[in-house]
Amino acid sequence: MASVNTKSGVVYDARGLVEPDPEPPMTAEIDGDSAVIDATDLTTRKINLELKRIVYDEGVNNVTIVNPGSKHSLGVGILKRCNITFEGSPGWYACGLIDGPEVQINGRVGWSLAENMMSGSVVVEGPAGSLTGAALRGGDLVIKGNVGARTGIDQKGGTIIALGSAGINTGFMMQRGRQIICGDVNDGLGDSMYDGVIYVGGKIASLGVDCVPGEMTEEDHEFINRKFEIYDLGTPPELQKFECGKVLHNYDALEPSERKLVL
């Protein structure tokens, strides 16, 4: 099936089940070190195959994807340094599992942006859905609008910057890394976090379990200013710092009965 269009033009095969063994469509326009992929009539799988062909096989470093049409799982699994620009909005799971690319999204994104990203950067001009930067391991994630619920859930590194507000349970179970939320945050900020730091500019509805206010240091200011400068985000707002209170989780790996034996 070469196209997503059926008789009424509304079918979208999100799971790629109708094309188990596809080839890259070879439709990108390559011009030196730049290429443009028009995603209008391509399925998720075809778009990603074409992107990989251009980045890996053709060695092109600047790829623009036009008309992404909110399709899911676009630009995933790129493990090479390159520049990827989306002209429009990808859907859910955009840029997951990437290691290296610098991504610019001129639109909005759905749920689970840059899940498990290792390194690189993703800049989103619009808002993002829930689970933004889930299990993020490294790199920078910049969202210029609001972010949904559970931003940076299980975050293990890297930085998430949101210029807008965030939903419930921001930084839920985060283990390392930093978040800068310039707007308000809803209930359960930093719930059950193990480690890491969350900076908040606006109102905080409530703190989650074992999330406590921290003291801003010179290093914090230097870090925030540096990130805002890199992404040209203007002057950072007045931020409050939150970190783990270290009383919820038991960092001692021994069971009580075992501990008795050791002692």
Next chain:
Amino acid sequence: MCGIAGIIHRDGSADIGAELTAMLQSMKHRGPDSTGYAMYGQPDDLVVVRFMLAEPNAMGGFGMDERLERNRAEVEARLAKIGADLATIESESGGYAFRATVRYGGDLKPLADYLEDIDGCEVLSLGNSLEIVKDLGDAETVYEQYQLGSLKGTHGIGHVRMATESDVDLASAHPYWAYPFADVSVVHNGQLTNYHVWRRRLERMGHRFQSECDSEIIAVYLAQQLENGMPLETAMKHSLDDFDGVFTYLVATGNELGVAKDEMAAKPLVLMETDDLVVMASEEIAIRALMGREVESRDPFEREVLTWQV
């Protein structure tokens, strides 16, 4: 995982059947089991009765044709008996689903009860403008089966279902009509964990349940609150505290459309709002399927209850 969609035109009537189909078909990956629509046309003096006489899975069984014929005659007889003057009745989709219009000024509850007393009969919707159409298969299948292309309306809600808690059949398909309230319908994405508590409670109050599907509780719950004289938006706000579990649900009445999200924001919703059009769906791709271009949209946060008037 299910997909829900809602649309409300604040500047008059549109091809609501085709619009919802485009949105629901683009979310087929969220639920291929059944598809349902609740559409609101121009209010009429006549009452529209949508009902079914058998599950599509049961069709073709021994003596089924005779039973359907007999039960259809029984429906007509009972309508006449209760004082509902039958204007039209037509069979849709394989002979088990029907659409009738009647002249009737009485209470809707006895009418619904009297019809549902017939073996296998379920009233899908009753009202002056509400049309609930639901069947197995994806949106395009149902669209063609019921010829929804000719349906015009100001607003509507739709649902694609991936059955998780109950059967793949017509009784468990959304939308649910808020029996016995004219023109109130609900679609839901999620799971309600205190379903049995609320079902027992509402059954004691005299409400009827047609399915084992947890989503039906929302329609019946809202119906109960409306009966108590509560405005729709207030009833929806109360539901956030009364229901446990995860949900995003849409509810529509003759002139209103509303959405409510649970306190964990566990189920998605994307919303696009302009002066004359409001569109919402589980995923932005559904809004794109309708608009065909980049749109400005937002995701409502947890515990948000929003309503719009036609």
